[in-house]
Amino acid sequence: xxxxxxxxxxxxxxxxxxxxxxxxxxxxxxxxxxxxxxxxxxxxxxxxxxxxxxxxxxxxxxxxxxxxxxxxxxxxxxxxxxxxxxxxxxxxxxxxxxxxxxxxxxxxxxxxxxxxxxxxxxxxxxxxxxxxxxxxxxxxxxxxxxxxxxxxxxxxxxxxxxxxxxxx
Numbered sequence: 641x642x643x644x645x646x647x648x649x650x651x652x653x654x655x656x657x658x659x660x661x662x663x664x665x666x667x668x669x670x671x672x673x674x675x676x677x678x679x680x681x682x683x684x685x686x687x688x689x690x691x692x693x694x695x696x697x698x699x700x701x702x703x704x705x706x707x708x709x710x711x712x713x714x715x716x717x718x719x720x721x722x723x724x725x726x727x728x729x730x731x732x733x734x735x736x737x738x739x740x741x742x743x744x745x746x747x748x749x750x751x752x753x754x755x756x757x758x759x760x761x762x763x764x765x766x767x768x769x770x771x772x773x774x775x776x777x778x779x780x781x782x783x784x785x786x787x788x789x790x791x792x793x794x795x796x797x798x799x800x801x802x803x804x805x806x807x808x
Contacts, residue, residue, distance in 0.1 A: 642740040642761045643672035643704075645685070645726060649744065651716075653751045659716030662689060662746060664724065666697055668707040675730035675737050680704060682731040683739060689714040689746070690721030699731045722747040728761060738765050 646667040653660025666685055675681045683706050684699040692714065700706035714724075724746050728739040740761025749755060 642763050643669055643728070644758045644760050645669045645728065645742065646756075646758050647726065647744070648757075649724070649746075649749065649755045650753065651746065651749050651751050653716075659720040660751065662714040662716055662724070663711065664714070665711045666708045666726075668705070668709070669728065670705045672704045672706075672728065672739055674704060675739060676702075676732070678702065681739065683728055684731060686727045686729065687712055687714075688725040688727070689723075690717065720746070726759070727765075741765060 646669070648665040648667060650663045651660060652663060664687060666687070669683060669685075672681055672683055680702045681704055682699050682701045683703065685697045685708065686694045687696070688694040695712045695714075697708045697710050700708065722745065724744045725741065726744065727741045730737040730739050740763060742759040742761055744759065
């Protein structure tokens, strides 16, 4: 295992037959493996949802347990993509170094329910990828497999929570 990431996800839709919006909060990561010469890492995450341009977090310098607290919004198309691929990278001077990846099956999520979980990263990078013309190190990945996760025991089971507003 190469670490874990804490992610909150909500598929918001007013009608179950329509794709809606996917809200994703990248909270933090922990127990990442060192990749830098200083024994630490400069991690950032890329989030890919279907064929859209991937979104990325800020880089957190010199940390193996970074806190991101960033929220991303993906507009779902019809048909909606079936998974969210989150890849962790180490920013290095010469090139970015792969640290781990998780694929989350969005198609299995109930609409309008907030999922709050830690996901274990896999060391396997998806074998199929495509570079984005606008950003030469932008990479999109296809689902390899879903990695098991556990739900935070303090998770609020209220079926109507939302990522809008303040998230701690």
